[in-house]
Amino acid sequence: MSLEILTFSFMHRALIAGIAIAILCSVVGLFLVLRRYSLFGDAIAHSSFGGIALGLLAGVYPLWTAYAVSIASALIITKIKDRYNISGDASIAVLLSSGIAVGLVIIGLSGGFTIDIFSFLFGSILLVSVDDTVLILALTGVILIVILLLYRQLLYSTFNEEQAKVSGIPVEKINYLIVFMAGITVVTSIQLVGVLLISALFVIPNVTAIMYGKGFKQTAIISMSFSVFSVVVGILVSYIFDITPAGTIVLIAIGLLAATMGLKSSGLLSKN
Amino acid sequence: MLKVVEISNLTVQYPDVKALDDVSLVVNQGDFLGIIGPNGAGKSTLFASMLGLNTRYKGMIKFFDEDIKKSKNYLKELGYVPQKPIFEKNFPVTVTDVVRMGLRKESDENKIDEILQQLWIHELRERRIGELSGGQQQRVFIAKALVNNPKILILDEPVTGIDQQSIDLFYSILRELNSKQKITIIWSSHDLDAVNKLANHVACLNKTLFFHGESETFFSDDKLVKQYSEASMQEHMSHH
Numbered sequence: 001m002s003l004e005i006l007t008f009s010f011m012h013r014a015l016i017a018g019i020a021i022a023i024l025c026s027v028v029g030l031f032l033v034l035r036r037y038s039l040f041g042d043a044i045a046h047s048s049f050g051g052i053a054l055g056l057l058a059g060v061y062p063l064w065t066a067y068a069v070s071i072a073s074a075l076i077i078t079k080i081k082d083r084y085n086i087s088g089d090a091s092i093a094v095l096l097s098s099g100i101a102v103g104l105v106i107i108g109l110s111g112g113f114t115i116d117i118f119s120f121l122f123g124s125i126l127l128v129s130v131d132d133t134v135l136i137l138a139l140t141g142v143i144l145i146v147i148l149l150l151y152r153q154l155l156y157s158t159f160n161e162e163q164a165k166v167s168g169i170p171v172e173k174i175n176y177l178i179v180f181m182a183g184i185t186v187v188t189s190i191q192l193v194g195v196l197l198i199s200a201l202f203v204i205p206n207v208t209a210i211m212y213g214k215g216f217k218q219t220a221i222i223s224m225s226f227s228v229f230s231v232v233v234g235i236l237v238s239y240i241f242d243i244t245p246a247g248t249i250v251l252i253a254i255g256l257l258a259a260t261m262g263l264k265s266s267g268l269l270s271k272n
Numbered sequence: 273m274l275k276v277v278e279i280s281n282l283t284v285q286y287p288d289v290k291a292l293d294d295v296s297l298v299v300n301q302g303d304f305l306g307i308i309g310p311n312g313a314g315k316s317t318l319f320a321s322m323l324g325l326n327t328r329y330k331g332m333i334k335f336f337d338e339d340i341k342k343s344k345n346y347l348k349e350l351g352y353v354p355q356k357p358i359f360e361k362n363f364p365v366t367v368t369d370v371v372r373m374g375l376r377k378e379s380d381e382n383k384i385d386e387i388l389q390q391l392w393i394h395e396l397r398e399r400r401i402g403e404l405s406g407g408q409q410q411r412v413f414i415a416k417a418l419v420n421n422p423k424i425l426i427l428d429e430p431v432t433g434i435d436q437q438s439i440d441l442f443y444s445i446l447r448e449l450n451s452k453q454k455i456t457i458i459w460s461s462h463d464l465d466a467v468n469k470l471a472n473h474v475a476c477l478n479k480t481l482f483f484h485g486e487s488e489t490f491f492s493d494d495k496l497v498k499q500y501s502e503a504s505m506q507e508h509m510s511h512h
Contacts, residue, residue, distance in 0.1 A: 034363060156373040159365060160357055166323045167374065168347040213400060215366035 005239055014125045014245075017133045018231040020140040021192045022201065026227035027147055028185045029202030030220055031178050033210075034158050036088060040074075040179075042199035043092040044186040047073040047099030049195050051187075052120045053106040062120065063187060071183035073099065078179045082172075123194035123246040125235060132191060139188050143181050154178065155216060192231070193246040201227060204253040208260045212269060226256050274301040275337070276424055276456050277322070282331035284317050291317040292329070293480045299458060299473075301423075304450045306471030306487065307460040308500065313478045315460040316355075319428050322458075323352060335424075348376065351417030353410070353427040361402035367412050368397045374416035387415045391445060407438020414445065418455075425449065427459040443470055464497075476500050 005011050025041075032040050051069030055062030073095055081091040107117065119127070128136075147154060157164040157174045165171050189198055209223035234249030263269045277299035284292040292314040299305055309315050320326040322333055324340055324347065332339055335346035351374075365373075371384050388394040391411045396404060401412060410430055417425060427446075431439045447470055449455045461467055467474060467487065474490045476483035483490055483500075490496055 034360070152373060152375075152378075155365070155369070159359055159363060159370070159373060160354075162325060163352065163354060163357065164373075165325060166347065166350070166352045167376075168344055210362055210364050214364060215398070215400070216364055216369050219364035 013133045017128045017136045021189045022227040022231040024140045025201035026223045030206045033206045038203045039092045041202035043095040044070045045195045045198040046096040050099040050102030053103040057110045066187045074179045074183040121194050125192045200250040208257045278334040280332045284329045295481045304457045304471045305473045306467035307475045309477035349423040351422035351425045353430050355428045371415045374419045406434045424456045
């Protein structure tokens with residue numbers, strides 16, 4: 001492998017932004033996976049598609065409208081789910097299809113802007129700007145600080161809502177906070193893997209890490225390490241072989257999952 | 273005698289059934305109260321109301337002389353052990369992680385080791401909770417409930433589905449908590465014999481409270497015990 005690629009400034013930005021997103025998706029994703037909300041990231045990503053289309057139509061930077069639409073729809077669907085007692089998977093299906101439907105209608109009304117949409121669907125990490133990188137780092141920093149500060153409340157309400165309530169934890173507020181953070185994380189990550197593959201970064205490193213049979217903090221660290229490894233190697237390999245970074249990143253993450261399953265089946269990992 | 277819990281005229285009406293009807297009850301500091309009653313007697317509804325999980329009730333519940341609808345401060349003095357905690361078997365938390373969840377101040381980290389040793393589960397501290405037996409898990413949840421030095425411990429049928437050896441150990445732990453550490457215990461159970469051996473007060477619930485007093489009074493009155501057993505049996509039959 002030629003080390004020359006590591007001297008390009010666009011590659012520096014891609015790797016810095018990619019590592020930040022990898023850590024963010026892994027940490028926020030762990031709470032979603034443990035709450036059986038694995039596809040929630042996917043649903044928010046699809047709703048962000050409507051937001052992106054809206055931004056392109058209105059001539060506003062599409063990620064801003066994507067943030068607004070994704071966060072709003074994630075919070076609204078959570079409220080509707082609680083109020084009308086709709087199951088988690090059904091509410092995810094509603095959110096997912098409404099986002100795509102809104103996006104398609106707006107694209108139809110505007111006469112189409114397929115080239116811009118394509119980069120949002122599949123990611124464009126090598127094109128990430130300095131401003132984008134700063135924004136990604138800032139949002140990652142803020143969300144990680146919030147998670148560290150509210151670590152006990154987040155973990156406890158994920159483990160058992162009823163007991164958390166009895167311990168005086170404001171479980172409903174914590175639930176909305178997780179959904180809010182998931183909305184921000186998804187839109188921030190769109191530049192790395194695109195709308196269609198986001199849930200892979202939320203789910204695969206975490207499912208892999210959980211198999212190692214460790215406690216919460218160690219599981220989070222293992223998941224982050226796998227996530228960062230997949231993103232860094234994925235970006236470099238895809239550049240060298242001129243293939244899509246998003247697909248490569250996700251395939252490497254799946255490779256790590258398969259290897260872990262192999263270790264577990266062979267008895268090298270403790271059974272849980 | 274200091275009143276820690278005072279329940280007055282508690283009535284809970286669900287859309288199709290009345291779960292509790294005009295229940296009044298006082299628990300004093302140091303009491304070991306066994307709440308007995310057949311399935312559907314309202315024990316879980318009573319606990320849910322006391323813990324602030326059900327707020328749709330008539331009447332009043334006071335902890336330490338404060339109405340729980342006005343202040344949630346009492347939760348700091350309370351440890352709760354649920355019937356059979358529901359969690360994913362693969363949930364990535366160790367015994368230490370679970371006990372730490374109960375800890376209100378992170379500075380009290382040493383307390384975790386202390387409580388794990390006290391309950392003979394220190395050697396399990398790095399094991400995942402889902403790997404443990406039902407009896408061991410229940411001790412972990414007791415440890416979590418105790419880690420903040422609560423004044424009151426509330427246990428909702430805590431030995432459901434647990435082997436006899438673990439049950440005996442569990443009961444000896446409860447006895448010690450009450451007698452040595454002076455923790456007030458409110459405990460619901462199906463097991464009349466266990467209540468007879470452990471509790472110093474008994475509340476007999478079947479939507480209404482048909483007995484509340486010292487356990488000696490209850491268990492020495494054959495008529496009362498028979499009345500309770502018959503009510504239980506009837507309920508049992510109607511469920512089958």
